[in-house]
Amino acid sequence: MNRQQLFEQIRKKSSYLCVGLDTDLKKIPRHLLAEKDPVFEFNRQIIDATHDFAVAYKPNIAFYEALGPKGWESLQKTLEYIPADVFTIADAKRGDIGNTSSLYAQAFFSQMRFDSITVAPYMGEDSVKPFLEFAGKWVILLAHTSNAGASDFQLIESANGRKLYEEVLLRSQQWGSPDQLMYVVGATQADKIQGIRALAPDHFFLVPGIGAQGGDLEATSRYGMNKQCGLLVNSSRAILYASGDKDFTTRARAEAQQVQQAMHHLLDSILGK
Numbered sequence: 001m002n003r004q005q006l007f008e009q010i011r012k013k014s015s016y017l018c019v020g021l022d023t024d025l026k027k028i029p030r031h032l033l034a035e036k037d038p039v040f041e042f043n044r045q046i047i048d049a050t051h052d053f054a055v056a057y058k059p060n061i062a063f064y065e066a067l068g069p070k071g072w073e074s075l076q077k078t079l080e081y082i083p084a085d086v087f088t089i090a091d092a093k094r095g096d097i098g099n100t101s102s103l104y105a106q107a108f109f110s111q112m113r114f115d116s117i118t119v120a121p122y123m124g125e126d127s128v129k130p131f132l133e134f135a136g137k138w139v140i141l142l143a144h145t146s147n148a149g150a151s152d153f154q155l156i157e158s159a160n161g162r163k164l165y166e167e168v169l170l171r172s173q174q175w176g177s178p179d180q181l182m183y184v185v186g187a188t189q190a191d192k193i194q195g196i197r198a199l200a201p202d203h204f205f206l207v208p209g210i211g212a213q214g215g216d217l218e219a220t221s222r223y224g225m226n227k228q229c230g231l232l233v234n235s236s237r238a239i240l241y242a243s244g245d246k247d248f249t250t251r252a253r254a255e256a257q258q259v260q261q262a263m264h265h266l267l268d269s270i271l272g273k
């Protein structure tokens, strides 16, 4: 899916919601554990309940890897089940020396056919480039993350006065265009988003941190939106585990719809109808 198509989906659904598929066997409703593949069954029902409010799904790969071969199988089945007009993100945070990165890219883009993958930028250009060589695919580089530890390294200032995350944003723009590169920018420190948008005016941002982490959707949107929206705002636990019982799909749907409604108003008020 290219940038224009992504924007068209955002306009069509009046939503820039990404539902995070962080499917945890300890948290899904008990009755699903009797299914042959409880993880896929949970995801299938969540996708059915939310896809009209979501423009992206983001399985966090850790939740599947942790289950061994069965987890990879559930992931593949989930990916195949996601409707073709919905953007897919492998939240894998990969990145290694070039030849290894090439194989990670092959795994997620050729074998598994995700639209995009999250990549850690800290091994530098040669670790990111192999992902960018896949035509039609997206790299989502970690820039300013939503966790408390983001300040440990990302806020360190170099001699030129730039913080590390600013350096990531500026340098990486020489490696790929806004048609293939997005950035992870956490919603938990909305005060930073305006400055980040100034450094990367045209790129999409994947924004985790609303919902369970308490980030601010309104401030994120007001400071972070560009003329093509430029935001995919993720919520995982708040939607997936809105109920741990048999009504989990109804509650997940209501939660996703509530976020979509807020996004609908924000899109209208920031971008116009």
Ligand SMILES: O=c1ccn([C@@H]2O[C@H](COP(=O)(O)O)[C@@H](O)[C@H]2O)c(=O)[nH]1
Pocket: 020, 022, 060, 091, 144, 145, 146, 147, 184, 185, 186, 208, 209, 210, 211, 212, 213, 234, 235, 236, 237, 238
């Ligand atoms: O900076 C980051 C980068 C990635 N994540 C991931 O997003 C989701 C958030 O889940 P919630 O349940 O909505 O808090 C999860 O997969 C994280 O690993 C992030 O939170 N922050």
